[in-house]
Amino acid sequence: MSTQTPQISGGTAAEIADSVRGLVERGRLAPGEVLPPVRALAEQLGVNRNTAVAAYRDLARSGVVVSQGRAGTRVARRSRVPQEGFAAAGALRDVGTGNPDPRLIPDLAPALASVADRGPVLYGEPTIDRDLGSWALDWMAPDVPVPAEEVRLTLTSGAVDAVERLLAQALLRDDAVALEDPCFLASIHLAQLGGYRAVPVAVDAEGMTVEGLRHALDQGVRAVVCTPRAQNPTGSSLSAARAAALREVLADHPYVLVIQDDYFSYLSQQPFHSIVGPDHRRWALVRSVSKFVGPDMCLAVTACDADTAARLEMRLSPGTTWVSHLLQRITHAVITDPSALALIERAGKHYAERNAAFAALLTERGLPTSPGDGVSLWVPLPVAAREVADRLTRRGWLVRTGDEFRLAEGAPPSQHLRLTVHDLDEASAATLADDIVAAATATA
Structure with a gap:
């Protein structure tokens, strides 16, 4: 694309951004195409350089373009991220x-039969079923940094849904988030979709490394996503010593949101060691039932600090996006069945x-x-x-x-x-x- 292209128009930052967005939507600007430099665009449109800067900044925040420093500003590419599950293997x-x-996922038929006659749930009722909430509190309370009576629980449609909502209420586009490297595929996908800047933290046999986390915090990350055990893909779990060292590093950053994704919980053969200290202000512990009740049982429990819980609850209000009480009751029936x-x-x-x-x-x-x-x-x-x-x-x-x-x-x-x-x-x-x-x- 020529730096003198007449395609882009507008006299304000909003008008210029709308013009570029429209050109992208109509296919006249292709993914990866370089946009005019700020100075050239300002001269072409007869506007102040700061106006062009603001337009490009707004476009970057909305994910339409990507700023690459001296390499210029390009239309964002929509890259596909590999997904978990079966591949098109053919004969392989x-x-x-x-x-x-x-074969090791419980049969849901008895649980379904046991909850079928419990009547409908109407708008305005509590989002968490009473029996499941009581069980979930016992599940989460021993591993969070506040007393049981202060634990705030939220239900989401799986662990990935929980992490996405947690990041969305804490981060803006271009904000930095610390992710393990190598990383869970869904976390990579969430960072790309949210427009967050992923800062890699190396993982070794004892989990997230201390130097890696310290480096990420020095880069200004506003959130950290950590898998305390059965880290995917490496299978590593935090040792007690490593968790203590990570807590020490995080002690100087109490307002960085720390998300612990303990997805393997019930199945793990390792103890749980938290990286969240008692004085940390922004934290969340996420546990899903998908690995042991089945991937189609889209339900995860999140325990988090009061402020984060309030933000999540606003996004999961009754009448809009609460987790089905039928799923909640089936889950509770399964998880309390001895067999x-x-x-x-x-x-x-x-x-x-x-x-x-x-x-x-x-x-x-x-x-x-x-x-x-x-x-x-x-x-x-x-x-x-x-x-x-x-x-x-x-x-x-x-x-x-x-x-x-x-x-x-x-x-x-x-x-x-x-x-x-x-x-x-x-x-x-x-x-x-x-x-x-x-x-x-x-x-x-």
């Missing part, structure tokens, strides 16, 4: 799904045992691997993961490489695979282990 065996085992709880406990042990067994297979074959916690396994490789993934495709396997979970721009190619292997039988697991080692050690 998909071991990158991240899905729980359907369902026994199955959930068995599921957590099953994932841990199968991941440990597969990690042992790889280690025995010369590829040292630690099982971590969670549904999936994080496998280190001696070469670029994409090369191994390509070779595994030719052997009939579809895998996910660590590249899909990376945040840092310009980072070297990942040398990790994230595998979901808990549903493989012994023979299939041995074959996959052999194929991974062969693919990782093959010469180009």
Whole structure:
């Protein structure tokens, strides 16, 4: 696009922004196209330079354009983020799904039957069902920094919905948010959709790193999203010492919103260690039921400070977007059923045992691997993961490489695979282990 293009018009910042937005919507400005420099646009339109600056700033905040410093201002691209779940594998065996085992998800039929005769819920009634609220308080209260009588609970349609709403009430476009790197796919997606600037925080075997968090806070992040256990994709969980060190770093930033996404809670084989200290002012603990009651049960419980809770409640007011009481009652019926709880406990042990067994297979074959916690396994490789993934495709396997979970721009190619292997039988697991080692050690 020429810097003297006559397409953009307007005499005020609002008019100029509307003009650019209209050109983008009509396809006359394509994604990635460079807009005129501020000085050139101001001269072309006969306006003050500050007016052009304000127009571009408004466009950036609304996600229409992206400012790239000396590289100029471009029309934003709409990039797709990989999603969890099954891929179009065709004849390939998909071991990158991240899905729980359907055989270890409780049957919802008895729960549905038990709540079917409880009558309708009308507008204006409490958003949280009484029985579920009592159970949820017992679930959350031991792990938050306030006494049980001060805990404020909010229900959302899953953990991703909770994190999105928490970030939306705390951040503006271009605000910085600290995310783990490698990162949960949905968190990457949320940052892109919200127009937030994602600041990567490295993750090691003990979870979010202290130096990484300190660097992010120095960059002015206004929110931190941390997975305290079963971090996706690495499977790492915070140790008590690491959590204490992170609390110490955060003590100097009490108004930074800290979101702890404890999505694996009931299934985790690791203890919960919080990074939120008793004096921290903005915090939220999010726990979903999707991994143990089923992904289609879109319900998560959030405990947070009073101010954050009030903002969330305004966005989930009765009559608009509360979580279905039918889902709440089914969830409560499942989570208080001894047989369902026994199955959930068995599921957590099953994932841990199968991941440990597969990690042992790889280690025995010369590829040292630690099982971590969670549904999936994080496998280190001696070469670029994409090369191994390509070779595994030719052997009939579809895998996910660590590249899909990376945040840092310009980072070297990942040398990790994230595998979901808990549903493989012994023979299939041995074959996959052999194929991974062969693919990782093959010469180009």
